[in-house]
Amino acid sequence: MSGSRKGTQPPNGPPVPNRDPAREVPPSPGGLLTRRSAIRAGLAGLLGAPFATSLGASTATRPLAPGLRWSGRQGAQPDDEIVLGVSAAFSGPSRGLGTELYRGAMSCFGQVNEQGGVNGRRIVPRLYDDGYQPDPCVENTLKLMLEDEVFLLFGYVGTPTVTRVLPLLKKFQDQQMYIFFPFTGAQPQREPPYGEFAFNLRASYGQETAGLVDNFIRIGRRRIAVFYQADAYGRSGWAGVRAALARHGETIAGEATYRRGTQFTSVMRPQVEILQEASPDAVICVGAYAACAAFARDAMDLGLHVPIANLSFVGSENLLSLLVGASRDDDPAYYTPWLVNSQVVPSYEDTSIPAIPEYRDLMDRYDPQVPEELVVEPYDPFPYSFTSLEGYLDAKLLTEILRRIDGTPERSKLNDAVFSVRNYDLGIGEMVSFAPDRRQGLQSVYYTVVEDGRFVTLTDWEAKFGPTATGDDAS
Amino acid sequence: MSQTETHEIRIKRLFRKTRFGIFVLFGAIVFATSTLSIRTVSSQLEEEYESNSANIAKNIADSSVDILLNRNLATLQSLIDQFVEIQSIRYIYITSDTGEILTHTFVPGVPEVIRESDPHATEPVERSLPGMGDFVEIGSPILAGQAGTVHVGMDLDLVRLKIQRATGQQIALICIILIVGVLGSIWFVRLAVTPLEELLSYVVGLARRDADDLNDAKVLTRDDEIGEMARLMLHAVRGEAPGAASNPGSGTD
Numbered sequence: 001m002s003g004s005r006k007g008t009q010p011p012n013g014p015p016v017p018n019r020d021p022a023r024e025v026p027p028s029p030g031g032l033l034t035r036r037s038a039i040r041a042g043l044a045g046l047l048g049a050p051f052a053t054s055l056g057a058s059t060a061t062r063p064l065a066p067g068l069r070w071s072g073r074q075g076a077q078p079d080d081e082i083v084l085g086v087s088a089a090f091s092g093p094s095r096g097l098g099t100e101l102y103r104g105a106m107s108c109f110g111q112v113n114e115q116g117g118v119n120g121r122r123i124v125p126r127l128y129d130d131g132y133q134p135d136p137c138v139e140n141t142l143k144l145m146l147e148d149e150v151f152l153l154f155g156y157v158g159t160p161t162v163t164r165v166l167p168l169l170k171k172f173q174d175q176q177m178y179i180f181f182p183f184t185g186a187q188p189q190r191e192p193p194y195g196e197f198a199f200n201l202r203a204s205y206g207q208e209t210a211g212l213v214d215n216f217i218r219i220g221r222r223r224i225a226v227f228y229q230a231d232a233y234g235r236s237g238w239a240g241v242r243a244a245l246a247r248h249g250e251t252i253a254g255e256a257t258y259r260r261g262t263q264f265t266s267v268m269r270p271q272v273e274i275l276q277e278a279s280p281d282a283v284i285c286v287g288a289y290a291a292c293a294a295f296a297r298d299a300m301d302l303g304l305h306v307p308i309a310n311l312s313f314v315g316s317e318n319l320l321s322l323l324v325g326a327s328r329d330d331d332p333a334y335y336t337p338w339l340v341n342s343q344v345v346p347s348y349e350d351t352s353i354p355a356i357p358e359y360r361d362l363m364d365r366y367d368p369q370v371p372e373e374l375v376v377e378p379y380d381p382f383p384y385s386f387t388s389l390e391g392y393l394d395a396k397l398l399t400e401i402l403r404r405i406d407g408t409p410e411r412s413k414l415n416d417a418v419f420s421v422r423n424y425d426l427g428i429g430e431m432v433s434f435a436p437d438r439r440q441g442l443q444s445v446y447y448t449v450v451e452d453g454r455f456v457t458l459t460d461w462e463a464k465f466g467p468t469a470t471g472d473d474a475s
Numbered sequence: 476m477s478q479t480e481t482h483e484i485r486i487k488r489l490f491r492k493t494r495f496g497i498f499v500l501f502g503a504i505v506f507a508t509s510t511l512s513i514r515t516v517s518s519q520l521e522e523e524y525e526s527n528s529a530n531i532a533k534n535i536a537d538s539s540v541d542i543l544l545n546r547n548l549a550t551l552q553s554l555i556d557q558f559v560e561i562q563s564i565r566y567i568y569i570t571s572d573t574g575e576i577l578t579h580t581f582v583p584g585v586p587e588v589i590r591e592s593d594p595h596a597t598e599p600v601e602r603s604l605p606g607m608g609d610f611v612e613i614g615s616p617i618l619a620g621q622a623g624t625v626h627v628g629m630d631l632d633l634v635r636l637k638i639q640r641a642t643g644q645q646i647a648l649i650c651i652i653l654i655v656g657v658l659g660s661i662w663f664v665r666l667a668v669t670p671l672e673e674l675l676s677y678v679v680g681l682a683r684r685d686a687d688d689l690n691d692a693k694v695l696t697r698d699d700e701i702g703e704m705a706r707l708m709l710h711a712v713r714g715e716a717p718g719a720a721s722n723p724g725s726g727t728d
Contacts, residue, residue, distance in 0.1 A: 163550060163553040187550075257581060271583045274583060
């Protein structure tokens with residue numbers, strides 16, 4: 001580790017930055033800071049520290065030291081590590097998203113590190129919690145870039161957070177800092193003026209909403225309303241629905257909003273009533289799982305029995321878990337017959353897809369957990385989920401890109417490494433390619449409905465959601 | 476009759492009107508100052524808030540041009556979300572050149588009043604939104620209105636509350652000054668009344684012909700006009716020449 005780097009290096013562990021002692025997270029033995037750190041500390045020594053993480057506690061309230069500037073080291077990394085900067089939701093109503101995405105990514109990095117890392121360097125995430133709030137995310141990102149001097153940004157969650165970070169990347173564009181595969185399908189990181197600072201893997205919200213609209217229109221459901229989060233994410237989805245409807249000569253039939261951070265216990269009656277007045281044939285929800293589950297629950301209770309579609313960001317398993325938990329009449333499917341969720345990765349139940357067994361095996365083997373120091377509210381992770389599968393695929397592709405960097409990792413080499421990815425097989429049946437004018441790896445959108453308490457691929461829209469459907473027809 | 480047995484007479488009626496006059500005068504000053512202060516503070520704060528809102532609307536309008544032309548509504552939403560965190564700014568919405576609401580901050584939905592309003596209006600207009608309160612809305616055209624209009628809603632209730640707080644502090648200060656002033660005036664009047672009461676008591680004593688004791692009255696030793704008058708009274712009662720009154724000791728020696 002370079003002597004100019006801030007912080008100290010615990011023996012055999014990742015760097016721990018010098019911080020306010022009240023907020024500093026003491027490293028576990030060996031620098032391994034996972035929930036089961038005691039066990040894994042021993043294992044890591046044997047396995048090459050597959051779960052080694054460099055932790056910073058949530059420092060959302062701690063002001064950044066004034067006058068911080070780039071060190072001028074151009075992202076030079078320690079000899080044995082590549083440090084990734086992560087700011088995501090590990091607390092709050094959307095903590096499931098950050099947690100699952102991290103778990104999926106770490107299942108991949110765990111294996112990579114176990115096998116010796118990338119060209120002898122372990123991949124080490126430095127984590128911060130932003131609670132899915134823009135201001136903490138900006139502060140975390142500044143710390144990651146200026147204090148922690150991470151190699152790149154990875155595993156970010158959410159549109160309102162990422163859209164606020166993008167101007168930072170432009171501000172420091174001479175440092176060539178990039179954000180890789182954020183968990184958002186919004187447009188700002190896909191087009192000028194910020195598109196050049198981001199690489200995306202997942203399909204966009206525009207593609208997801210267009211697919212949903214096209215399918216609804218095809219089965220005769222032309223009056224489409226939107227329920228969305230009152231922020232950049234919601235607006236991105238709203239704009240996607242609007243554009244898709246315009247292609248069919250339609251407009252949004254009705255719209256209702258909710259505030260970011262809304263809990264499942266919140267009452268969505270006003271929103272449901274607003275949409276009921278519009279008499280929609282279907283509702284597309286652009287939100288996070290807690291609020292969308294609350295809306296689906298109240299819509300069912302208030303008699304709004306039309307298909308309710310959710311985008312991939314919603315966190316399908318978290319949504320389903322809340323709705324099943326609130327179900328009535330001893331029927332776990334009480335609130336779910338009208339649900340249809342779009343996904344940007346295939347079903348993790350489909351083991352015929354080569355990447356799925358691989359992913360499931362690694363999740364079983366490593367069962368990565370968010371470090372205890374970042375857990376402020378209890379959360380029971382899912383063995384497998386669409387979100388963690390996406391995290392796994394993100395990590396798998398990033399590993400491949402890092403492997404393609406010639407020699408010492410430097411940010412100036414990242415563009416070439418990314419653009420060398422042509423027709424790369426991630427194992428999900430869709431080839432991934434990047435180019436200067438193609439900064440999104442995957443284009444496919446999948447549709448799922450709830451069947452037997454789990455999300456399965458929707459094959460027949462007409463049967464499930466046609467004009468005569470009751471929502472109970474088999475997928 | 477000893478000095479301590481001298482009749483103590485309180486003067487009440489003489490200064491009642493004076494006290495009343497002082498109170499009325501101070502009250503009038505307080506009322507006039509408060510009224511002027513409230514009007515000044517209210518108008519200045521209202522102007523300031525309106526000016527701030529107009530500036531915010533203009534800032535958003537100026538920085539929205541490229542974003543709007545690029546049809547990047549998520550970035551635009553992100554932009555207005557930052558401004559709505561400013562206290563007293565309760566809602567922002569942007570309408571397109573055709574009048575469509577492109578982005579807004581309303582929850583749970585856009586109020587009907589807003590939907591039915593003029594999407595290109597830029598003059599300040601007061602709105603009462605059901606369930607939300609009263610607002611002053613100010614618009615600012617984007618690219619001279621060719622790209623749309625930014626509308627910023629300022630919470631009138633919050634502004635009124637702030638104005639009330641500011642004027643309340645001023646009135647409280649003025650009231651404290653009033654109370655201190657009135658009490659001070661009463662105290663000063665009291666200072667003037669006390670020797671008069673002594674004189675009155677002395678004169679009453681003279682009238683009762685308690686001459687022996689009255690020669691030693693304390694009021695006769697005063698070197699002010701009250702002492703002068705007391706000595707004059709004493710000499711008058713004794714039938715002495717007025718000139719002798721200038722020497723308080725001569726009357727008793």
